[in-house]
Amino acid sequence: MPDTSSLDLPPDEAAHLVRVLRVRPGDAVRVFNGRGLECEASVTHIGKGSVAVAVQRVVPAAAECRVRVTLAQAVLKGDKLDDCIRDAVMLGVAAVQPIITGRTDVPGMAFARGGRVQRWQRIAVSSAKQCGRAVVPEVHPPVTLAECLAGDSSDVRVLLAEPAAGEGSGPGALRARPAVSSALVLVGPEGGWTPDEVADAANSGAIVLTLGRRTLRADAAALVALSVLLHVWGDL
């Protein structure tokens, strides 16, 4: 990218800069393309709903995780998936795949108009900005567990199961696997997985993982599982 390249910011970022951050021509800002490129820039022009910047210098971006993790998280009640996505982005996942499971307690109608997926994508952008990631993870539209398993080509699959289910292995099971470069991490909804879902995932080669002896809250389970897994894989 040449030193003096100029670009117009997307309308929502322009609006945020002008209305919330009240930038003026000459102010220094940072811009990123969401695919790993981050630059220092200065504001050159503020129009009606538009902001143009002159790019000055490429900033070395924080390194991404070595293991490309997709969090496949069952849709949760209310707006609880918002927090899951925000925290998963902060921990460094490469993608989030919301899934509809047997015990997902959210009407399918809720996704019909698609506004929710767009909100999740905006949350991913804002979390990436906040934690200093130059790469914005993709948030995909919800699919069923079967569709998720069928479409996945990760090196390793891990399904987080409740201790009460009694069928999981501890994190030791992960160390037995050779070095992985991609992983699918499946976390269930408030009511947990159905026995059939656990069996389907296990039959597809997933490690059924149990962490500790206590039942984790559904909206904290992904953060706990990702923390332990990224640590085991050397990224945390």
Next chain:
Amino acid sequence: MPDTSSLDLPPDEAAHLVRVLRVRPGDAVRVFNGRGLECEASVTHIGKGSVAVAVQRVVPAAAECRVRVTLAQAVLKGDKLDDCIRDAVMLGVAAVQPIITGRTDVPGMAFARGGRVQRWQRIAVSSAKQCGRAVVPEVHPPVTLAECLAGDSSDVRVLLAEPAAGEGSGPGALRARPAVSSALVLVGPEGGWTPDEVADAANSGAIVLTLGRRTLRADAAALVALSVLLHVWGDL
């Protein structure tokens, strides 16, 4: 405890059983004393604001963590410490010590009447019930960082520092320590620790730990740190 011992429940638990769960005489309930004893019981009498139960059988409680962890968490804005306490109890900490730090953005007045500490203690009780712990961790009244360090006698101290501070070690530093049976885990407020605070903790023997390369949200940092630490210590 004899098979037929009878006891009156505390008023708030009695009110919850009658008004929310609508129990009736003869219904089966579980009671626990918060210090490790959990029992099956049946409701024998419902009075005005009181519930008596007959204890029938001691239930084997879920094992507690091997390492006795105290989470020393800087008080956060709004009610964000509520979630931290709920999640820390779920992960298995033995105690929570709220601390006031140089950048804690909460007026001291907020604790003057003590209602907040009582609310945190109620959250610890309710989280223990929900995740199946028979032991309720203590939540202490807030103290300063200096008071916390002076009053602590744990085998190991760990202070979680932001990657931007550039002074921390990775989790490898924890493995160098011999087996610990108690630990103090210090997590800062929204604005992070001051350099003096990090130095004071390090001078008191604390390991300054950095997890990953991204800035963690203040209200998720404790959950991430506890997940990794309890995993390293073999409890998760």
